[in-house]
Amino acid sequence: MADSGEAVLRIHFSAGDLTRTRIAEEPDPLWEIVLSMHQLREPRRESVLDAWRGRQRPGDLSALRMLSPLMPPRGYFPDFLTPAAGLGGLECGIDAVLSTPRSQLRAEMALLAEQDRLPAWTRPLAVGDLEAVHRLGRALRRYYDAVLAPCWPRIAARVEADRRHRTSAQCRLGTEEMLRTFAPILRWEPPVLVADYPAERDIHLEGRGLLLVPSYFCRRTPVALLDTALWPVLVYPARMPEPEAAVGPAPRLAPLLGHTRAAVLQALQEPCTTTELARLAGVSVSSASEHASVLRRAGLVASTRERHRMHHSLTRLGSHLLSGVLVG
Incomplete structure (x- = not known):
């Protein structure tokens, strides 16, 4: 890869x-594991992922030490980590990883070793040692549960x-x-x-x-x-939703919130900065900031400052209001 x-x-x-x-x-959980690992170590960071990245903690990344050498952020990573069966869900994908033929493990791990020096524990994996392969499966599952499951919706x-x-x-x-x-x-x-x-x-x-x-x-x-x-x-x-193509209850919210504020709320289906919010909602940066402040005071939006940028996301109440689901 x-x-x-x-x-x-x-x-x-x-x-x-x-x-x-x-x-x-459906999204493929094994591809998302590999590519999110890349994003955690990416020096050229995408601002749209800052809110997600900021929620990660060292304790969440217990599998990082094992997975990192197999998923370098640059260059090749083994194809056996992203089998086609991953489209059937996490467990189907992990089962396929565990069933990788030894010849494929050996060949792809050799390619990876040509690119960078690998830790000693990868040698048993390269020859199909069952314990090493099952350790990899457990690491994939732990990483998914800690890092991806909370944001999978x-x-x-x-x-x-x-x-x-x-x-x-x-x-x-x-x-x-x-x-x-x-x-x-x-x-x-x-x-x-x-x-x-x-x-x-x-x-x-x-x-x-x-x-x-x-x-x-x-x-x-x-x-x-x-x-x-x-x-x-x-x-x-996957493309960012375009505000003009947005579907859902925003039109129903317009009489309550106003058309612009409803568009701002809908744009926050993805956490974003004030500048990105302005682009998605089709308003000026100052207007986006003002509307986000009103929605924050109403308990619909949460905002956090990181250096010189403000990041906004929907609260649970805001998500329920936007989706039309009643809060129990």
Whole structure:
């Protein structure tokens, strides 16, 4: 597996590949584990993830020491960490990791060792030692429970919104037009899908089609499996919801809160800074700050200051009001 860079990835389609291309129906917890690990150690931090990152504590990261060498934030990481079965849920994915053939473990761990020196405990893993493999499974589960489970509804909501957007375009306009919705991250240059990438790569689908997997933690560039014998997968950043495409109860809240304040509340489905809130709600920064203050005094929004930036998120009451769910 590769991560961010400056070269180009080309995915070559045939007519048959277009008919077999689809969007994953659920977020993949193993991909989100790997990519969130990258974000925890990313020096060029995305402000949209600051609120999530700020909630992490050293005690939450008991699995970090084991997983870090296997998931470096730059360069290659093993394909066996993100099996296709992960789309069936965490336990299905972990079961697939535990069932990785020894030949695959050996080959992929050797590739990883070429990139960086690995700790001694990885040697038993590389030869398929059962205890080492099961330790890896436990570490994946602990990391998910501590770091991802608390925010999984938010992750799932973002991925679902992206999936609806892409599949709607595919149903109405066809796969080629759906592929154009990924610009500028992906560029559809028929019959090739092009993306900036860490290294020059060409993937020929050869009639297998492409599975596109939206990801909450994927940033800047998409990620593809290195092993071309595996089913072709491309993980890409799930799009931020556009305020004009927002759905839900915000129109019902407008008579109560006012149109602008309802838009501000809806924009806060994702924690964000005042500047990002202004962009999402389509208002000035000063107006976004003022509306967030009113909503905060009403108990609907929580705000915290980090250096020179204010971060806003919905409170439990605000989430219930926005979703239309009664608070018990």
